[in-house]
Amino acid sequence: MDPSSIKRPAGNQVNHLATPPAATNSIDGRFYLPFTRGRQQTDFFLDVDFSIPGSGVTGIFGPSGSGKTTLLRCIAGLQPCAQSHLRVNGETWQSANPGAATLPVHKRPIGYVFQQPSLFPHLSVEGNLTFARKRATQPVNAENYDEIVQLMDLSGLLDARPESLSGGEQQRVAIARALLVKPQLLLMDEPLAALDLARKRDILPYLEKLHQSLDIPILYVSHSVDEIARLADHLLLMGDGRIRESGAAPALLSRTDFPVQLGDDLGVLLEADVIERDTQWNLLRARFDGGDLWLRDSGEAPGERIRIRVLARDVSLTRTEDTDSSILNRLPMRVVDITADRDPAMVLVRMSPRATSVSDNSGIITARVTCRSQDALALAAGEEVWAQIKSVAIVR
Amino acid sequence: MLSDADLAAIWLTLKLATTVTLLLMILGTPLAYWLAKTRSWWKGPVSALVTLPLVLPPTVLGFYLLIFMGPQGPLGQLTESLGLGTLPFTFPGLVIASLLYSLPFVVQPIQNAIEAQGQRPAEVAATLRAGPWDSFWHVTLPLAKPGLVTAAVLGFAHTVGEFGVILMIGGNIPGVTKVVSIQIYDHVEALEYTQAHWLSAAMLIFSFSVLLALYVLQRRRAAGGWRYGP
Known part of the structure; x- marks a missing residue:
């Protein structure tokens, strides 16, 4: 040939x-x-x-x-x-x-x-x-x-x-x-x-x-x-x-x-370092580029590098910090951009930590919220929000 | 019971079947491997040729072999020029004829057993750094074992049961070409029914036992099937 x-x-x-x-x-x-x-x-x-x-x-x-x-x-x-x-x-x-x-x-x-x-x-x-x-x-x-x-x-x-x-x-x-x-x-x-x-x-x-x-x-x-x-x-x-x-x-x-279409699997993968073990509540504190997250203690030692996954569907947004919530992880973020989801009722909101500049891609978290909430909260690029993270999985 | 002539016929039959089976396993295994693996255009014609003895009347096969091995035939001229004489009516002549006659019974089970393995075992062997020859001996053949056993048993039994081709090629020279099936025919021709009974019963019991053993074996390990029965 x-x-x-x-x-x-x-x-x-x-x-x-x-x-x-x-x-x-x-x-x-x-x-x-x-x-x-x-x-x-x-x-x-x-x-x-x-x-x-x-x-x-x-x-x-x-x-x-x-x-x-x-x-x-x-x-x-x-x-x-x-x-x-x-x-x-x-x-x-x-x-x-x-x-x-x-x-x-x-x-x-x-x-x-x-x-x-x-x-x-x-x-x-x-x-x-x-x-x-x-x-x-x-x-x-x-x-x-x-x-x-x-x-x-x-x-x-x-x-x-x-x-x-x-x-x-x-x-x-x-x-x-x-x-x-x-x-x-x-x-x-x-x-x-x-x-x-x-x-x-x-x-x-x-x-x-x-x-x-x-x-x-x-x-x-x-x-x-x-x-x-x-x-x-x-x-x-x-x-x-x-x-x-x-x-x-x-x-x-x-x-x-x-x-590749991920659907419910869409989320972010973060590298973090374990910095503290809270034996009273069986929790771990891990630090990533966007701040600290509390995780269920699964035996990792402080100093260990772990990989955690935050699914977009497990992240909800508030305009002000909701201090009487059961959700432990609340992070101050700034909206980077908002894109349409495959589901016409939903949008994907990408956020970076307020402390870092928008151009820096580290510590980005994605939330999947309804279009209605986007409208109600007047979400747009550059707006400040609080990301409430319902669950965090250690993948490694 | 069995006369000396009968025992000589039985001995000759066993000698012929053993020789043929050994040769067929040696020649038929590579042929079956090639047929199982090849994607060549030649697979069709070669398969048809190998299977031909299954459908051809033994007399036709015997007739052509007689011509081929006779003084005017190519093989006959070759053997004569080598000073070996011609092959018809000799034991080597019978072996050659039986090889062709029993070939499909040996090739088919081995080919089926190798085809049933699929590509995977050979691929696994290659990724474990086994070359083609290594892979053939240590993976393909051991996995084809049930097929090889079936092939040997069928090849042996089918050669024992041969009649037409032998009649055409070998005639009935006692101790040289007179096998059990011919001996039975001669007994019947001579109206020696008692003798014919003994030999026939021996053949019947032998064939039944061999097939029974084979089927029990097949049931025990259901692998490497075969398509043709005797």
Whole structure:
């Protein structure tokens, strides 16, 4: 296929970090998969060009059918993709140059966790782990092995047959198996999607531990805002096989013009430091750019950095401070802008702390209020308001 | 009960079936793997050829093999130029004919078992850094085990039950080409019904036991099905 004959669709501008091509701490890729019907080239399954940090968790987020899994499969080499290039932390895995060799899947130093656990049914749990260990990129000594087994809490399951385990346990084995190849890049394709809510809650802490204990980059595909808010440092937003946005997860997830419809999940993600524990009332005080918030004490120590999520629907507004309210968190804010919600009865009000300048984007909180309230309170950009925050969730 | 000639026929039959089964497992497994994985245009024609012995009358297959292996046939000329003589009416001739005749019974179960696995196990193996050869031996084949067992049992049983092709290719040379089915035919021709009864009953019990064992095995692990029965 002659690449010059492929007409690139217009309007495919991508916001990505400007990274020099020789960067050794980033993952740079360019993939496109033409969609052909007969000999007619009708569309692209995937047309992406990205550069993401070579460390931390990058969430790949988007609605079903937006090409998230296909992108991950391309990076793994499972989906053959001509005319593409991929550089991971300075090493070229795939190049569009004619004659350049494409690294086959089994030679890429990756770990891959599929949506379904996909354990080998002919091997025990230990057999599955040993399969990976024997083929690892570098020798896995007994200490490494035990560490990973402990990280995923598998000590009691080693002799079990995969089919006798619950879905959550199977997925933990699959994650441990992927880690045992000592990957330089961990790819996770909706590892929680096949699990029910209770199982998800069981396994999320393991993924967070993973994030803290691993120094390799993780690409995490999900269509759940919750998972992304908890795990991702960086975010690639996908839609229709294109990358819509790319950037730091907290900033991107806090935008009201988020390109993917979030509905009730719309809100802001804030980084905060725990500064005080109030043991009398079982509360925590955490400081973020916009002031202090009281949270339910869930065991974090003062000095710890946490990530909290404030949903727009949990924020209400008053003109004056309402001191006889049951709501603990009342912050003096200034309206930055007001945008229409998808629901015609509602608007989204973005506010910044009064102490900071409007141009500074830090500490922004979003409230979702009715148009009627907007009118009654005469809300407009620049007006001073009090934000009452009904609930705050620590996501990490 | 069984005469020496009968025992010789049984021995020859077992020798033929064992040889054929071993060769078919060695040749049929790669063929089945290729058929299961390929997206080539050749898949259709090759599948049709492999399945042909299922629908063709054994006499037709036997007739063409006789021509092919005979002094005027390409294989016959090759074997003669190598100083091996011609293959019809010899044990190697029977083996070649049986290989073709029993091929679909071995290839189909293995192919089905590999197709039923789907792409996922091989993909998982690749992400765990197993190369294609490693993946074939340590993932694809172990997962296809029920299919392999079915293939071996069917290949063996079907070769034991062969008659038409052997009659065409091998005739009935005692100890060389006279297998049990031919021996029974000869007994009946000679009106030796008692002898025919003994051998027939032995065949019946053998075939039934083999199939029973197979079905019990299939029930125990419902994986890697097969499409054709004998």
